[in-house]
Amino acid sequence: MRTLAIQRKAVKRSTGTDAPRRASRRGKGRAPLSKEQILRAATLVADRDGLGAVTMRRLGQELGVEAMSLYHHVTNKEEVVAGMLELLVSELPAPDAGDWKATIRARALAAREHLRPHAWAFRLIANAEGVNLMKHHDAVVASLRAGGLSRQLTHTAMHVLGNRTFGFSEDLFLGDDHGHRRVQEILREVRQGKYPAIAEALQGVHHDDDLEFIFALDLILDGLERARDGEARDARTTSPVRDA
Amino acid sequence: MRTLAIQRKAVKRSTGTDAPRRASRRGKGRAPLSKEQILRAATLVADRDGLGAVTMRRLGQELGVEAMSLYHHVTNKEEVVAGMLELLVSELPAPDAGDWKATIRARALAAREHLRPHAWAFRLIANAEGVNLMKHHDAVVASLRAGGLSRQLTHTAMHVLGNRTFGFSEDLFLGDDHGHRRVQEILREVRQGKYPAIAEALQGVHHDDDLEFIFALDLILDGLERARDGEARDARTTSPVRDA
DNA sequence: ACGCGAAGGCTTACACTGTAAGTCGGTATG
DNA sequence: CATACCGACTTACAGTGTAAGCCTTCGCGT
Structure with missing residues (x-):
């Protein structure tokens, strides 16, 4: 047994790999x-x-x-x-603003800043689970319910919000430079007239990811508030469930 | 050179791989x-x-x-x-309903059906580009503009809609059974009280992915329409750009 | 003081990936 | 008929995750 091991070692040593003792032995007790x-x-x-x-x-x-x-x-x-x-x-920071909309908004923006240096997280978060992730979602649900949204509307709200509560939407331009270059490429194609509607819509619109994110978020939050304030009826009568 | 090749072949053949002639030779002219x-x-x-x-x-x-x-x-x-x-x-089918809302809605639902058997597409589409993909987006932009949305609002709308125009939102439950099993796991944890707010919100809510998708989509489309109809002002005064 | 068992490293080996580089037979064209 | 080339095949390689086993060292019960 022991001899066998020694033999193997000897063989390996003769196989050519020089400098076999890594400099990893750190202090004495290893890390x-x-x-x-x-x-x-x-x-x-x-x-x-x-x-x-x-x-x-x-x-x-x-x-x-x-x-x-x-x-x-x-x-x-x-x-x-x-x-x-x-x-x-x-x-993730979890700031508390006054009402539910302000709180969700503040948290999304805080998360955005927090995740900004870690572009890989965006790609991961979409298909992830995990306790802390769920806790985050739980907090959002709590906010929505506290804001007076019905259970059904809360459900819908989570779908609409998606990962926006983590501070991002799932567009092409994920932080890394590779994605950035691809966006440039596409913009060039747009300018060449391959996508006329997009080209038209882009005229004079100055692009700012952060601002755009906030617009979208606010539009959703306002939409949710309005849905809560009554006309939740018309779009919702098809639902088999009715709750307060 | 040539001899060298022959030698190599001989070596390989002796190395053991029997049945070297694949039965792939199909007909005579190969595929x-x-x-x-x-x-x-x-x-x-x-x-x-x-x-x-x-x-x-x-x-x-x-x-x-x-x-x-x-x-x-x-x-x-x-x-x-x-x-x-x-x-x-x-x-992808590209049906035309009457107005912009109906058209976008119809296309999203059609896309949903079209993509349903191809769960992998959901994961891919998020970070993809490609001509046909852009054409799809171009068509959506055209619908929005035709619907009277300002350029700026169209921009925001695309952000809000995200991949929903392809018939899905980016939740956990991606069609494959692996994801399905994970959802079950999470639901069990919810029932165990790990996420109280979610547990509360889930009471009595009957879950139907398709229905939920439609709710969310309609909420967004209605929100966009309302934003178009005037109060685009208040949330938007911070924007550096103003256009018709 | 001692022995020993486990913790936590290290080594080897394997199956599998994408793909670079080169070979070779047939078919269309000069 | 010769030739160029297309489109297949073969071999080889570097890099991946990880199963299995080995060796050293430390902490602790006796």
Whole structure:
């Protein structure tokens, strides 16, 4: 047994890989390494080089550790990615403005700022679950109900709002420069007249993502308020459920 | 050179792979194979086994061809995936109802039906571009403008509508059974009281994705119409641009 | 003081991915 | 008839996630 191991080692050494002793031996007791450390490292890598660069080997390298060692702290890569998002979402600010509309608005804008440096999160959040994510949604639901929306309308409201409560809508231009370049490309095509209606609509409209996001959000919130204030009837009579 | 090749072949043959002559030789002139064929095959695979099963080798196998042969018709896998979506979108029905609201509504619902068997498309469409996709958007913009919305409001409208014009909102429950199972899991947690506000709001609300989609869509369309009819002023005075 | 069991690293190996580079047979064109 | 080229095939490679097993070191019960 033992001899076998030694043999293998010897073989490996002769196979050519020089400098076999990594400089990783740090101090004496090696690094403790925790799940959170891994997630922080992953976040850093994703911020710098994109989500595609988050790879077990890369993470190990970033932490001065072999890839497989990570599996003592996470069960698989999926958990890493999910964890990154959960960590981020758990740190979302949750400001309280006065009424429900102001609160939801404030939180969306705060989330927008919070997530801005982490473009990868946008792509992830769409299909994610996770406790902190659900807590966020729970808070929004609470606000809506406190604002006097019916259960049914609250349900609809969540659908309409979508991920906007996290501070973004799902357009093309996701923060990274790759997406940015593609938008430029499309704009050029528009100017060439391939999409006449878009070209017409774009005339004189000065584009500001932040402003546009706020417009859209306000339009939705106002729409919800109006739906609450009575004419919830007409569009809703087809619904099999009626509640207060 | 030539001898070298022969040598290599000899080596390979001795290496063990029996049955080297594939039965793929079809008829005599081999199959023509086109990009569209590849895309159709890819769509079929994705429909059956999910987008993750779409792999060059798998596609080749599906078409009775080696993986590398595909590269004579597409430049890389990215183009395959983009092509799948473009093909699907190019086949979207574009019904014309009377006014702009009815038309957009009808198209969204038609798209919903059209895309329903292709769950993978939902995930893709969010970050995609492509000519046919843009044409779809162009048509929506045209409808909005024809409906009397200002350029600025049209802009906002596109943000608010997002991918809803393709017949879906970006919730968790993407058609595939994997997502379905996760929703069940979350519902169980809700019932366990982890998310009290959601639990409260869910009482007595009977859930129907299609109905809910329509509610949300109508709420948005009505909101847009109201914004058009005048009070576009108050929420919009902050905008640097004013147009008719 | 000691032994030992587990924690947490490391190594190897494997199946699978996309794709670069080169080979080769047939068919259409000079 | 010769040739060029198209469209298939073959081989090879680097990079992915991760299963399985090995080795060292530390903390703790006896």
